[in-house]
Amino acid sequence: MKHSFIDQxxxxxxxxxxxxxxxxxxxxxAFIVAVVLTPVSNWRAFVFYFCLVAALxxxxxxxxxxxxxxxxxxxxxxxxxxxxxxxFNQGEVAGSYNIGLWRVSVxxxxxxxxxNVVVKAWLSILSLVLLSATTNxxxxxxxxxxxxxxxxxxxxxxxxxxxxxxxxxxxxRMRRARDSRNFGGGRRRQLRTIGNMIGILxxxxxxxxxxxYAAMLSRGFDSQIRSLRQLSFKKADAYFSIAxxxxxxxxxxxxxxx
Amino acid sequence: MxxxxxxxxxxxxxxxxxxxxxxxxxxxxxxxxxAVIGPNGAGKSTLLLHLNGILRGNxxxxxxxxxxxxxxxxxxxxxxxxxxxxxDDQLFSPTVFDDVAFGPLNMGYSESEVRQRVAQALxxxxxxxxxKRSSHHLSAGERKRIALxxxxxxNPQLLVLDEPTSNxxxxxxWSLIELLGRLPVTKVIAAHDLELVRALCPRTVVLDEGRxxxxxxxxDILDDLSLLRAHGLAPQxxxxxxxx
Numbered sequence: 001m002k003h004s005f006i007d008q009x010x011x012x013x014x015x016x017x018x019x020x021x022x023x024x025x026x027x028x029x030a031f032i033v034a035v036v037l038t039p040v041s042n043w044r045a046f047v048f049y050f051c052l053v054a055a056l057x058x059x060x061x062x063x064x065x066x067x068x069x070x071x072x073x074x075x076x077x078x079x080x081x082x083x084x085x086x087x088f089n090q091g092e093v094a095g096s097y098n099i100g101l102w103r104v105s106v107x108x109x110x111x112x113x114x115x116n117v118v119v120k121a122w123l124s125i126l127s128l129v130l131l132s133a134t135t136n137x138x139x140x141x142x143x144x145x146x147x148x149x150x151x152x153x154x155x156x157x158x159x160x161x162x163x164x165x166x167x168x169x170x171x172x173r174m175r176r177a178r179d180s181r182n183f184g185g186g187r188r189r190q191l192r193t194i195g196n197m198i199g200i201l202x203x204x205x206x207x208x209x210x211x212x213y214a215a216m217l218s219r220g221f222d223s224q225i226r227s228l229r230q231l232s233f234k235k236a237d238a239y240f241s242i243a244x245x246x247x248x249x250x251x252x253x254x255x256x257x258x
Numbered sequence: 259m260x261x262x263x264x265x266x267x268x269x270x271x272x273x274x275x276x277x278x279x280x281x282x283x284x285x286x287x288x289x290x291x292x293a294v295i296g297p298n299g300a301g302k303s304t305l306l307l308h309l310n311g312i313l314r315g316n317x318x319x320x321x322x323x324x325x326x327x328x329x330x331x332x333x334x335x336x337x338x339x340x341x342x343x344x345x346d347d348q349l350f351s352p353t354v355f356d357d358v359a360f361g362p363l364n365m366g367y368s369e370s371e372v373r374q375r376v377a378q379a380l381x382x383x384x385x386x387x388x389x390k391r392s393s394h395h396l397s398a399g400e401r402k403r404i405a406l407x408x409x410x411x412x413n414p415q416l417l418v419l420d421e422p423t424s425n426x427x428x429x430x431x432w433s434l435i436e437l438l439g440r441l442p443v444t445k446v447i448a449a450h451d452l453e454l455v456r457a458l459c460p461r462t463v464v465l466d467e468g469r470x471x472x473x474x475x476x477x478d479i480l481d482d483l484s485l486l487r488a489h490g491l492a493p494q495x496x497x498x499x500x501x502x
Contacts, residue, residue, distance in 0.1 A: 211342065216350070219412065
């Protein structure tokens with residue numbers, strides 16, 4: 001079965017695609033740290049961050065609609081966490097409402113905090129979409145490994161990437177089998193069936209894990225993970241890193257002065 | 259050394275109390291292709307897993323003259339290439355290169371040797387240039403071949419295959435059988451596919467309920483309809499002609 005892959009568009013070609021994955025990892029991390037640490041009152045800085053990431057997105061030639069869709073995926077989570085902030089914050093009241101027995105008031109400072117969370121989350125996600133859509137997942141793993149991320153974590157991510165589609169396939173097949181036998185009946189029965197399916201999926205994954213481990217042992221695996229190192233830091237990487245760092249630092253200085 | 263595998267009176271009980279193998283004695287000779295056939299649950303896969311020490315039963319198995327025990331495992335796993343039935347179990351790395359290089363890297367070969375072995379193994383299964391592909395993008399036939407390449411990269415003396423043709427369409431199946439026939443290495447093949455057995459293996463053993471119930475030339479065994487019927491390997495009625 002066909003799936004949309006995490007690293008769709010990563011086989012494209014642009015200045016950004018060709019950068020060393022480590023460069024992209026470090027600059028993405030630096031960008032997110034800068035965004036998160038910028039005080040909310042500095043709205044100009046956020047405009048600048050947006051322009052920066054938008055410029056890079058344009059250079060990378062990713063389809064804008066794809067980027068937008070991808071970046072909106074996290075919004076339900078962000079909103080779920082942040083939606084109540086305006087109601088609980090102390091300060092000047094922006095409006096208050098009577099809902100049945102409750103009296104609810106929204107404060108200005110609460111709204112600012114909400115905007116802060118939403119903007120920062122969105123900018124961070126944009127930069128992550130840029131990273132994942134311009135970097136092949138395998139390359140990204142190599143980059144993580146060579147940036148000193150523990151081998152075990154890299155291995156877990158690698159297995160996750162390899163088997164997520166196998167599991168999704170298994171899940172889809174189970175759902176088809178269920179639907180072809182006229183899945184219906186009461187809500188309680190439906191929930192029970194879904195519960196059973198999740199349980200079976202879990203057991204199957206566990207058994208697959210055992211078989212994969214046997215396959216690893218068969219080829220001489222002795223709990224030590226080995227790999228060939230083959231990334232090289234190019235001139236373009238140096239230029240890009242320096243330019244990016246300068247942009248972030250100068251924005252910090254400039255907006256601090258203003 | 260006149261035997262690649264020597265098994266004497268081997269029994270194996272799974273941790274849950276299930277009897278996997280009962281009193282198996284078997285020898286595999288260098289250069290031969292041996293088929294292991296039997297119904298589902300007969301113990302075929304269990305037997306194969308004893309050949310490189312993933313499972314160990316009550317008696318000692320000798321492979322390439324070495325007893326299968328802790329201190330010999332690395333050497334034995336280099337000499338015995340075990341290909342699992344489901345390529346999704348065998349191919350666990352993000353790219354084909356990483357999977358084929360996994361064995362050689364574990365053996366501690368140098369980078370240039372690893373690269374050379376990967377290229378050779380892929381060439382050997384007719385998929386040269388597949389290094390950068392990811393295995394979940396490949397067809398079932400290609401995956402089976404890559405799974406084979408992951409053990410060929412270790413230049414094994416014994417190739418152990420579990421249902422090599424399962425899930426393949428006839429075209430991929432026959433091209434895989436031809437490929438296996440060209441490989442100059444001793445093979446032990448567990449299979450339900452009697453066409454494969456007839457095409458590749460001169461000698462066959464039949465397992466049922468963990469016991470070895472017959473052993474002999476493939477032609478004799480596959481022509482013995484009452485034996486095949488007794489162990490669920492041929493149709494019971496007369497309406498359908500027996501395979502082969």
